[in-house]
Amino acid sequence: MVKYAFYTGCVSKGGAPELYQSITAVAPKLGLEFEELEGAACTGAGVLTERNEELADTLNARTFAMAERLNLPIMTICSTCQGVMSQANHRLKTNPGYLQRVNQHLAVEGLKYNGTATVKHFMWFLAEDYGLTNLQSKVVRPLTGIKLAAFYGCYVLRPTKDLEYDEHPERGEYLDQIISALGGVPIDYSGKTKCCGFPILTMNEKNSVTMSGNHMMEVKELGGEAMVTPCPLCHLSLDGYQPQAGKIKNVQIGMPIIHLPQAVGLALGIPPQTLGLNKHIVSTASFVGRVRS
Amino acid sequence: MKVKLNVKRFDPEKGSRVYFQKYEVDMDDQATVLDALIHVREYVDPTLAFRCSCRSAICGSCGMRINGMAGLGCKTKIFQVAPNGEEINVEPMGNMKVLRDLIVDMGMFWDKIRAVEPWLQPTGPEPEREHIVPNQAMIDLTVAMNCIMCGSCVSDCTVMEVDKSFLGPAALAKAYRFVDDPRDGHTEERIEKYSKPGGIWDCTHCYFCVQVCPKDVAPMDRILDIREAALNAGIKNNNGSRHSDSFANSVKISGWLDEGRLAVESHGYTNIPELLPLIPVGLRVMMAGKMPSPIHHKRPGSKYVKQLFEKLEG
Numbered sequence: 001m002v003k004y005a006f007y008t009g010c011v012s013k014g015g016a017p018e019l020y021q022s023i024t025a026v027a028p029k030l031g032l033e034f035e036e037l038e039g040a041a042c043t044g045a046g047v048l049t050e051r052n053e054e055l056a057d058t059l060n061a062r063t064f065a066m067a068e069r070l071n072l073p074i075m076t077i078c079s080t081c082q083g084v085m086s087q088a089n090h091r092l093k094t095n096p097g098y099l100q101r102v103n104q105h106l107a108v109e110g111l112k113y114n115g116t117a118t119v120k121h122f123m124w125f126l127a128e129d130y131g132l133t134n135l136q137s138k139v140v141r142p143l144t145g146i147k148l149a150a151f152y153g154c155y156v157l158r159p160t161k162d163l164e165y166d167e168h169p170e171r172g173e174y175l176d177q178i179i180s181a182l183g184g185v186p187i188d189y190s191g192k193t194k195c196c197g198f199p200i201l202t203m204n205e206k207n208s209v210t211m212s213g214n215h216m217m218e219v220k221e222l223g224g225e226a227m228v229t230p231c232p233l234c235h236l237s238l239d240g241y242q243p244q245a246g247k248i249k250n251v252q253i254g255m256p257i258i259h260l261p262q263a264v265g266l267a268l269g270i271p272p273q274t275l276g277l278n279k280h281i282v283s284t285a286s287f288v289g290r291v292r293s
Numbered sequence: 294m295k296v297k298l299n300v301k302r303f304d305p306e307k308g309s310r311v312y313f314q315k316y317e318v319d320m321d322d323q324a325t326v327l328d329a330l331i332h333v334r335e336y337v338d339p340t341l342a343f344r345c346s347c348r349s350a351i352c353g354s355c356g357m358r359i360n361g362m363a364g365l366g367c368k369t370k371i372f373q374v375a376p377n378g379e380e381i382n383v384e385p386m387g388n389m390k391v392l393r394d395l396i397v398d399m400g401m402f403w404d405k406i407r408a409v410e411p412w413l414q415p416t417g418p419e420p421e422r423e424h425i426v427p428n429q430a431m432i433d434l435t436v437a438m439n440c441i442m443c444g445s446c447v448s449d450c451t452v453m454e455v456d457k458s459f460l461g462p463a464a465l466a467k468a469y470r471f472v473d474d475p476r477d478g479h480t481e482e483r484i485e486k487y488s489k490p491g492g493i494w495d496c497t498h499c500y501f502c503v504q505v506c507p508k509d510v511a512p513m514d515r516i517l518d519i520r521e522a523a524l525n526a527g528i529k530n531n532n533g534s535r536h537s538d539s540f541a542n543s544v545k546i547s548g549w550l551d552e553g554r555l556a557v558e559s560h561g562y563t564n565i566p567e568l569l570p571l572i573p574v575g576l577r578v579m580m581a582g583k584m585p586s587p588i589h590h591k592r593p594g595s596k597y598v599k600q601l602f603e604k605l606e607g
């Protein structure tokens with residue numbers, strides 16, 4: 001058993017409960033034990049950082065301090081949470097004066113961040129700690145022959161300098177590698193590392209869904225059968241707003257959008273219902289059917 | 294060192310064909326991609342067209358896409374992009390019309406720069422000699438001043454890919470340079486202008502411009518600086534700042550995000566035309582069996598989160 005302080009993020013407890021459901025089902029199969037950080041606040045998703053960096057960093061330092069107290073590394077299941085936390089952690093770890101000031105803010109609650117927290121996305125854990133060969137050996141229902149498009153989410157890709165790409169230069173390829181390990185066929189397409197459009201959904205829906213629509217149509221044209229994402233915000237955009245994207249593109253796109261833990265869980269033999277694959281806006285039946293057959 | 298280039302080519306005088314051409318040249322270990330291209334043009338194929346001048350990352354003319362990412366040919370060492378002698382893909386920058394081979398039409402780039410009025414507009418009586426400002430006030434600006442107008446950020450901007458009316462990273466970074474200049478007298482008008490559709494709130498946080506900028510201008514961060522200035526100046530009549538305020542308020546009160554409320558508040562409670570389309574979205578969520586509870590519970594310890602907001606947002 002490997003134990004992590006589990007940071008759920010807001011979305012897996014809100015708009016994408018199937019993500020929470022699937023990670024909880026998958027974790028024990030991988031020997032993962034979670035201690036959920038129930039008192040941790042939202043990372044600010046970048047929105048708070050742009051309003052007030054010190055406030056956002058303090059909220060994240062608060063989460064880091066909670067994990068330090070448990071003496072556990074943090075696990076995230078959201079590209080955005082991961083990116084925001086990585087950036088905040090980088091600023092706090094490299095600037096002792098700043099960390100000290102932030103700790104003064106945290107003192108009221110009796111918390112202190114010592115700058116030792118590590119934050120790891122579930123995707124990074126699979127590739128770096130669990131190991132892809134190990135994962136492959138656990139697969140009982142391989143995704144054989146299924147063409148799957150990885151969609152990473154901006155925050156785990158850029159800026160690379162805050163995401164430890166120097167130490168882990170392959171972080172931008174893990175999702176494709178995991179798809180292969182599960183038996184699937186990763187497809188190469190230009191939208192893979194681009195933006196899902198979610199951050200501007202309420203500011204400019206047309207641009208937002210044109211972006212997501214472009215990616216899904218590209219995948220469709222290349223014969224992709226589903227898209228897999230480690231980011232619930234990308235999921236909200238690609239799945240939740242797929243009807244609107246279809247409207248702009250004048251087609252019914254019909255592209256199943258799968259959360260990473262759902263794809264892993266399915267290959268590990270967990271029933272689709274348990275993984276919440278029935279809780280999507282766009283039906284996942286075509287994908288799930290392919291895995292069964 | 295053997296260098297393999299795969300260059301995207303196009304010559305309108307010879308028809309509309311776009312194709313890749315491979316070149317293999319011998320170069321010095323420290324050579325840049327631009328050095329290799331120059332070598333090709335001088336000794337292998339004089340028809341290959343690209344722009345360059347300074348060869349030292351100053352003039353900004355050698356922007357191109359190297360292995361899919363925009364950057365300067367003269368700042369990209371071969372060993373960085375092809376450590377094991379891999380083939381290097383060289384293409385013209387994106388989002389701009391290709392004129393020939395690696396040369397793009399930068400007209401749109403300059404139009405956007407001009408649109409933000411990138412010149413000082415002081416008010417009040419003209420000082421007798423120069424404007425005197427404290428050094429400290431100019432330090433933040435130096436980052437934005439480093440821009441060499443290479444177009445790399447514009448090339449890879451994901452919003453410009455779908456909407457050519459977006460002012461884009463280079464122009465908005467330039468805009469910030471004047472918003473934050475203590476000598477400028479039209480800060481509010483500028484912020485109002487940049488807050489309009491196609492401006493600061495249309496950036497989608499994709500970090501492409503930050504990643505590709507060869508001069509660490511981090512254009513997205515400059516856009517976020519203008520957003521912060523807009524919020525501080527109370528220029529809020531747009532979905533972007535309503536979204537930001539609602540987001541902050543939700544975290545402040547409960548420790549985490551209330552998505553349903555955020556969706557409504559971003560459009561404004563009275564904005565019926567924008568709120569109506571949310572109904573089918575909600576219905577679909579309900580049909581999928583995952584309607585969040587109407588009561589948004591507070592996270593444990595949320596009172597401390599609230600205190601932090603009160604102390605630091607002050």
Ligand code: SF4
Nearest residue numbers: 450496497499500502
């Ligand atoms: S962060 Fe904003 S400005 Fe920069 S490339 Fe992305 S959308 Fe364009």
Ligand code: SF4
Nearest residue numbers: 440441443444446506
């Ligand atoms: S901001 Fe950076 S990438 Fe954009 S034009 Fe200026 S120097 Fe080039």
Ligand code: FES
Nearest residue numbers: 347348353355367
């Ligand atoms: S040649 Fe001047 S910047 Fe590259």
